[in-house]
Amino acid sequence: MDESPNVAVFVPDETNVRNDVSMKQFLDADADATELLYWTGDLRDTTPALVSALGIWSSLMIKDDLGTATDDSIHIPMLWCSSPTVAAQTHHDKSHNVFVQVSGTKDILLLPPSAVKLISAYPSVHAGKKMSQMPFEEEYDKVVARFPNVTQLVDSKTAQKVTLKAGEALYIPPYWYHSITSNDEVAVSLSVVSPSWEEALVGRVGYTPLPIGGVEGRVERMMAVQVKSAPHAPHARPRHTLHTRHRRHRRHTRNKLLKTRAARSYRPQSRSSFANVPTPSRFSLILPASPLTNLP
Amino acid sequence: MLGSPAIFSDWIWGSRWKNLEGGEGEGGECFSEVEIEEVMRVSGKWEADEELGYRFSESAKEVALAIEDDMLLNGIKMAFMADYVEQLAGWAVGVEESGRFVRDCLGYDNVEVMEEWDGLEALLEGGQGDPNRVRKGEELSQEL
Numbered sequence: 001m002d003e004s005p006n007v008a009v010f011v012p013d014e015t016n017v018r019n020d021v022s023m024k025q026f027l028d029a030d031a032d033a034t035e036l037l038y039w040t041g042d043l044r045d046t047t048p049a050l051v052s053a054l055g056i057w058s059s060l061m062i063k064d065d066l067g068t069a070t071d072d073s074i075h076i077p078m079l080w081c082s083s084p085t086v087a088a089q090t091h092h093d094k095s096h097n098v099f100v101q102v103s104g105t106k107d108i109l110l111l112p113p114s115a116v117k118l119i120s121a122y123p124s125v126h127a128g129k130k131m132s133q134m135p136f137e138e139e140y141d142k143v144v145a146r147f148p149n150v151t152q153l154v155d156s157k158t159a160q161k162v163t164l165k166a167g168e169a170l171y172i173p174p175y176w177y178h179s180i181t182s183n184d185e186v187a188v189s190l191s192v193v194s195p196s197w198e199e200a201l202v203g204r205v206g207y208t209p210l211p212i213g214g215v216e217g218r219v220e221r222m223m224a225v226q227v228k229s230a231p232h233a234p235h236a237r238p239r240h241t242l243h244t245r246h247r248r249h250r251r252h253t254r255n256k257l258l259k260t261r262a263a264r265s266y267r268p269q270s271r272s273s274f275a276n277v278p279t280p281s282r283f284s285l286i287l288p289a290s291p292l293t294n295l296p
Numbered sequence: 297m298l299g300s301p302a303i304f305s306d307w308i309w310g311s312r313w314k315n316l317e318g319g320e321g322e323g324g325e326c327f328s329e330v331e332i333e334e335v336m337r338v339s340g341k342w343e344a345d346e347e348l349g350y351r352f353s354e355s356a357k358e359v360a361l362a363i364e365d366d367m368l369l370n371g372i373k374m375a376f377m378a379d380y381v382e383q384l385a386g387w388a389v390g391v392e393e394s395g396r397f398v399r400d401c402l403g404y405d406n407v408e409v410m411e412e413w414d415g416l417e418a419l420l421e422g423g424q425g426d427p428n429r430v431r432k433g434e435e436l437s438q439e440l
C-alpha cells in the first residue's frame with residue numbers, strides 16, 4: 001500500500017535548507033556560510049575510510065523474526081549530515097532505528113505509537129504522510145491555538161526528550177514518533193535501519209494486488225495552511241525544518257524526493273512545546289573520535 | 297479501539313484533515329451513488345479488472361490479520377487503519393476528495409460492517425452477501 005521511497009525528504013521550496021548537495025559539497029562548505037545544508041545517504045556509498053571508521057554499524061543491526069535474519073543486506077546504515085538548527089519534523093518510521101550520534105549534538109523528541117490519537121498526522125494521501133502537522137518547534141501557545149491536542153500530549157507524560165552527544169546512541173522503535181534537531185554545530189549521525197516484524201505485518205497488505213497501491217500523496221493545496229509565514233524575529237535564531245523519513249529498500253535511496261510547494265519557517269522558540277519533557281537516562285557507545293576528520 | 301465507523305471516521309477527519317486547507321466546515325452530503333458511479337465509470341476502475349472484488353477481499357484479509365494480531369500495538373493499528381481507509385477513499389474518489397469521503401460518507405453509523413470478508417467479495421460481485429453476516433454500524437456501536 002505504501003510505496004514511499006527509502007529516503008523521502010519533504011523539503012519546502014522556500015526554505016533555505018539545501019538538500020541537493022553531495023557529501024563532498026557538504027564537507028567542503030564554509031562553516032560560516034549562511035546557507036544551511038543537509039545531506040543523507042547510505043554509508044556504504046561513501047568513502048572506504050568512512051565506512052571503515054563507522055564499521056560499528058554492522059553490530060547495531062536488529063534482527064527481527066522475519067525469516068531473513070541471515071540476510072544482512074536488508075539492514076541499512078544511513079548517514080545524516082546537517083547544518084546547525086536543521087530539524088526533521090516529527091514523524092514515524094516503520095523500521096527499527098539505532099541512531100548513533102557521530103559528531104555534534106541533536107535534540108530528539110520521542111513519542112510512543114499511542115500518540116497517533118493526538119499527534120495530527122498528515123493524511124496518508126498527502127505528501128507529508130507519517131509526519132505530524134504540529135510544529136513542536138514553535139511557541140507553545142501558538143501550537144495550542146491550532147492544535148489543542150498538544151496539551152494532552154504534554155500532559156500524558158509519554159513524551160521523552162534527549163540530547164544526544166557524539167558517541168551516544170538511541171534506539172527508536174518502529175512507529176515511535178520522533179523529531180530530531182541539530183544544535184549549534186554541524187551534526188553527523190548514523191542510523192542503522194533494520195526491518196521490523198510490525199513493518200512486515202502491515203506491509204503484507206502492500207504486497208497484495210490491491211489497486212490502491214499507486215495512490216500517491218499529492219494533496220498540495222491542503223498544505224497551504226501549513227505554510228503561513230512566521231513573523232521575522234531578528235534577535236533570535238530561527239529553526240529550520242526538513243521532514244524526513246526512510247524505508248528499507250536500498251534501491252530507492254537516491255534521487256527519490258517528494259517535494260511540495262510548502263514552506264516552513266519556524267519562529268524562534270522562546271519556549272518550545274516540549275520544553276519540560278523529561279529527559280531519560282542515556283547510554284553510550286564507544287565510537288572512533290571524529291571519523292570525518294580522517295577522511296582522505 | 298477503533299470504535300464504530302462513525303467514531304473512527306470522525307477521528308480521522310478531526311485529527312488528520314480538519315486543520316488542512318479545505319478542512320473547515322461541518323461536513324455535507326456524501327457523494328451520491330450517481331457521482332461515485334460516474335467517477336468509477338470515467339476512471340474505468342470497475343471495468344478495468346474483472347477480479348477487482350477478489351483483489352479487495354485478499355487485501356482486506358491481510359488487514360484483518362494485522363488488526364487482529366494481539367502483538368501489534370493499538371497505536372500502530374490505528375495509524376495503519378487510518379492509512380488504509382484514506383487510501384481506499386483516495387482510490388475511489390481521488391486523493392483530493394478522500395478527506396471529504398471519509399468525513400461525509402463514513403461518518404455515520406449506517407455503514408454496513410462485514411463480519412466475514414467473504415461477504416465483501418460477494419457484494420462486489422453483485423450479490424448481497426449473506427444478510428446474517430452484515431450488521432449495521434449502529435448495532436456495532438452498542439456492542440462496543
